[in-house]
Amino acid sequence: MENILIIGAAGQIGSELTLSLREIYGNEHVFATDLKKPAKDVSETGPWAILDVLDNKRLVHFVIRHNITQIYHLAAVLSGNAERIPIQAWNINMEGLMNILDLAKEIPEIKKIFWPSSIAVFGPTTPRQNTPQLTITEPNTVYGISKIAGERWCEYFFEKYGVDVRSIRYPGLISYKTEPGGGTTDYAVEIFYEAIKNGKYECFLEENTYLPMMFMSDAIKATIDLMEAKPEDVKIRSSYNVGGISFSPKELSNEIKKHMPDFEITYKSDFRQKIAESWPQSINDQEAEKDWDCKTTIKIEEMTKIMLDGVREKLQ
Ligand code: NAD
Ligand code: SER
Numbered sequence: 001m002e003n004i005l006i007i008g009a010a011g012q013i014g015s016e017l018t019l020s021l022r023e024i025y026g027n028e029h030v031f032a033t034d035l036k037k038p039a040k041d042v043s044e045t046g047p048w049a050i051l052d053v054l055d056n057k058r059l060v061h062f063v064i065r066h067n068i069t070q071i072y073h074l075a076a077v078l079s080g081n082a083e084r085i086p087i088q089a090w091n092i093n094m095e096g097l098m099n100i101l102d103l104a105k106e107i108p109e110i111k112k113i114f115w116p117s118s119i120a121v122f123g124p125t126t127p128r129q130n131t132p133q134l135t136i137t138e139p140n141t142v143y144g145i146s147k148i149a150g151e152r153w154c155e156y157f158f159e160k161y162g163v164d165v166r167s168i169r170y171p172g173l174i175s176y177k178t179e180p181g182g183g184t185t186d187y188a189v190e191i192f193y194e195a196i197k198n199g200k201y202e203c204f205l206e207e208n209t210y211l212p213m214m215f216m217s218d219a220i221k222a223t224i225d226l227m228e229a230k231p232e233d234v235k236i237r238s239s240y241n242v243g244g245i246s247f248s249p250k251e252l253s254n255e256i257k258k259h260m261p262d263f264e265i266t267y268k269s270d271f272r273q274k275i276a277e278s279w280p281q282s283i284n285d286q287e288a289e290k291d292w293d294c295k296t297t298i299k300i301e302e303m304t305k306i307m308l309d310g311v312r313e314k315l316q
Contacts, residue, residue: 003029003067007053007100008074009042010034013116013170013219015178017072018042020220031066034075039178053096056103063103063110070227072114073100079120079143080272081182086142093146101153105161113165114227117151117239119212120144121169124278131280133241133287141275151238158237166226167239168219171283174303175216176310184272184279188213188252191265192307195256196315200264207250207267210281214244215298215306222294229292236287243285244296245303255304 002025008014009032018038022030022045032042033051042048051062053075062068075096082089097115104110122131123138137148147169157163172185179193180186187203188211194201214222222242226234247255253265288294298306 001029002069003031004070004072005031005033005063005066005068006072006074007033007051007096008076009048010036010038010178011074012173012175012178012180013216014072014074015039015042016175016216017074017220017223019045020224021072022046024224031068033062053099054092056099059099060103063107067109069109070112070114071100071104071110073097074116076146077143078181078183079118079141079275080184080186082143082146083141083271083275089142090146093143094149097150097153101157101163101165104163104165105157111164112227113163114223115150115154115165115167117147117167117169118143119169119171119279119283121148121151121239122278122280126280128279128281130282130284131241132284133236140278155238164231165237166229166234168222168226168242168288169239169283170219170242171212171214171244173216173219174213174307176307176314177216184275185211185213187249189307191249191252191256192311193315195260195263196308196311199260199262200266201253202266202268203249204268204270204272205249205276206269206273207265208248209273209276210246210248211276212244212246212280212283214242214296215303218244218296218298222288222296225294226288226292233292235291240288240291240294241283241285242288242294242296243283245298245300246282247300251300252304255300256308259304259308
């Protein structure tokens with residue numbers, strides 16, 4: 001019997017991952033926790049609680065009380081927001097992860113941990129095209145520094161203490177159910193809301209800024225596939241590159257124009273432009289494919305259609 005704890009369940013990923021895990025493990029076995037109450041479809045379909053990952057005492061108590069066997073630790077401050085509150089972001093991102101790793105080391109009933117890393121582990125000195133799994137990782141953002149440090153800690157806890165921790169370097173994730181939480185790739189979600197609401201969008205990145213992206217259903221599938229892989233198949237214990245699609249704001253706006261010919265985009269870049277320019281444009285994910293058969297399917301055309309339909313329905 002698995003009992004799964006999701007930390008950060010009200011966020012962009014957690015709100016969808018919780019529902020997918022409940023379908024697999026049963027509603028009552030997936031505990032959604034966050035600093036805030038999750039949306040209704042999460043809070044009304046299974047257990048939820050307010051839980052701060054930095055409150056170690058309550059965390060331990062919660063895990064023991066509910067016989068937790070797996071933890072998905074999603075709480076973090078994302079790239080854009082982290083630059084505004086660097087020290088606080090570092091503390092939340094690192095202390096939260098260390099609490100979880102230490103918990104898994106001390107409580108043998110916890111069998112598996114998932115913690116997401118990001119394309120933000122790469123930096124301006126990394127090759128930007130088809131970025132390989134093993135390459136230069138010299139991030140120059142607080143968020144990226146916390147993710148690369150987190151990766152090293154995950155591998156350390158696996159090697160030293162046998163903690164079965166698994167991780168993916170997510171690219172920018174696109175979804176309409178819950179809005180993103182302050183990242184550099186958020187433009188690729190905002191653009192759909194503004195297109196439907198106002199027919200136009202002012203983009204905070206320049207038109208030819210390519211970034212790796214992925215539609216949420218592909219990200220959820222990859223996450224669950226990795227967590228269900230046999231331990232011996234999970235060869236990388238820092239974090240796996242996972243590819244997806246790659247596009248620029250201009251290409252995305254052209255795709256939207258196919259459905260909404262009057263849609264207009266203008267560009268006014270801000271501090272996030274520099275962050276985007278330090279990240280890869282496309283990702284090589286052959287290790288994930290080789291080790292646990294990672295596959296993504298949704299391309300920009302299909303994603304655009306799903307997003308326009310989904311955002312339209314949500315706003316109505
Ligand atoms: P999000 O900002 O949408 O959600 C994070 C959630 O964590 C929020 O609901 C927030 O309330 C909660 N939280 C913050 N501090 C907390 C604390 N102390 N205790 C408990 N909960 C707390 O983020 P997301 O997009 O869902 O990202 C989840 C994870 O995936 C993060 O680690 C992020 O770095 C990583 N990631 C996301 C993306 C993306 O494009 N969304 C890409 C790469 C990596
Ligand atoms: N989407 C995330 C961000 O932009 C990437 O980790 O911060």
